[in-house]
Amino acid sequence: MELILRAYDLKLKHTFTISRESIDIQPSLIVELKSDGFSGFGEATSNPYYKTTVPVMIADLEKIRAVIEAxxxxxxxxxWAKIYPYLKQDMFALCALDLAYTDLYARKKGKKLYDLWGYSIDxxxxTDYTIGIASIEKMVAKMQELPxxxxxxxxxxxxxxxxxxxxRKHTDAIFRIDANCDWDVDETINNSIELKNLGVEFLEQPIKADNWEGHREIFKHSALPVIADESCILExxxxxxxxHFHGVNVKLVKCGGLTPGKRMIEEAKKLGLKTMVGCMTESTVGISAIAHLLPQLDYVDMDGALLLAQDIATGVTIKEGVIQYSELNGTGVKLIR
Incomplete structure (x- = not known):
């Protein structure tokens, strides 16, 4: 098996702002694994909150190139179990590798990934579409740009x-709110009442990740369901x-890929939690991997490639929230640059 690593700087259509940062360029690592005439593709993006960069991911994968290629x-x-001990300090790199290997495995079996897993896509x-923080006028304009x-x-x-x-004056669409840990407990509970009346479906990670007493208080008193993101990283x-939450948002890059992500979703279902998978402004490489988990999800946030000025791959397509799969096997990805 051959390991190929490619670094990209993904330019965004608009400056993307959340409560803790703004970005115009998203650095991303694409992993390709080649074997027997087939290629599988995976992706992980850099993220300052989780202290990960593309050069670090590349260095960590290069250290175990021989293990991977054997x-x-x-x-x-x-x-995944074989590689985890080598990359447990770098789950983002492990994710990119796991996505590529899982894609390759399905292609060699001649199946789309959801078929390999026995999932029905009926x-x-x-998926939602994300409106980043900006002036009210710019946020309205972004929403009107893409109904x-x-x-x-x-x-x-x-x-x-x-x-x-x-x-709300400009659309009757469903709203989901993500405060990225920026609110406090009382603010969250009070806001939940007003936001419920404004057609909001749920709140995502309103307070700091490690405030478990606060999460419990919100869980008891919020007028809206609350989904964990930064509080739910690993299995x-x-x-x-x-x-403490009504559901969990599983991010593949945080947990180490599709393999542990599937296990997290299964565990959440057993506990009666709502299931969601989110993205990290990946290209269509990462987004196409997420798409094959859709049959197991209540919600999905997989709009990352739609936020890009130029994509680097083809794969799943999305129109007005509806996901269409590629004709190719595996995750359906093909690099175009």
């Missing part, structure tokens, strides 16, 4: 309720979120 025809689960949820049935609204400003009230976090 592998042939193991199941993704066996491969009732897939639609959509579900919007995720990034908040964490001094005028959060005013923003949602103004946006062991799912159980911690039980009775």
């Amino acid at each position: 592998t042939e025809n193991e199941t993704p689960e066996v491969f 009732k897939n949820p639609m 959509w049935p579900i919007y995720k609204i990034k908040l964490g400003t001094k005028e959060d309720i005013a923003i949602v009230k103004e946006l 062991e976090d799912v159980a911690k979120c039980h009775h």
Whole structure:
């Protein structure tokens, strides 16, 4: 098996702002694995909050190139368990590698990934489209630029309720709110009442990730369901979120790929938690991997490639929230630059 690493700087259509940062360029690592005439592709992006960069991911993968390239025809689960001890300090790199290997494995089996897993795609949820923080006028303009049935609204400003009230004047779409840890407990509970009346479906990670007493208080008193994001990183976090959140948002880059992501979703379902998978402004490489988990999800946030000025791959396509799969096997990805 051959390992190929490619670094990209993904330019965004608009400056993307959340409560803790703004970006115009998203650095990304694409992993390609080649074997027997087939190629599989995976992706992980840099993220300052999780202290990960593309050069670090490349360095960590290069250290174990020989181990990776010596592998042939193991199941993704066996491969992940084999590689995890080498990359447990770099789950983003592990994610990119796991996605590529899982894609390659499915292609060699001649199947789309959801078929390999035995999933039916008849009732897939639609994806939201994210509106980053900006002036109210710019947020309205972004929403009008791309009419959509579900919007995720990034908040964490001094005028959060005013923003949602103004946006509501321009659409009857479902709203989801993501404050990225910027609110406090009382603010969250109070806002939940007003936001419920404004057609908001749920709140995502309103307060700091490690404030478990606060999460419990919000869980008891919020007028809206609350979904964990920054509080749910690894597999062991799912159980911690039980009775503190109503659901979990699994990010593949944070947990180490599709292999542990599937296990997290299964555990959440057993605990009665709502299931969601989110993205990190990936290209269509990462987004196409997420798409194959749709049959197991209640919600999905997989709009990352739609935020890019220019994509680097083809794969799944999205129109007004509805996801269409590629004709190719595996995750359906093909690099175009």
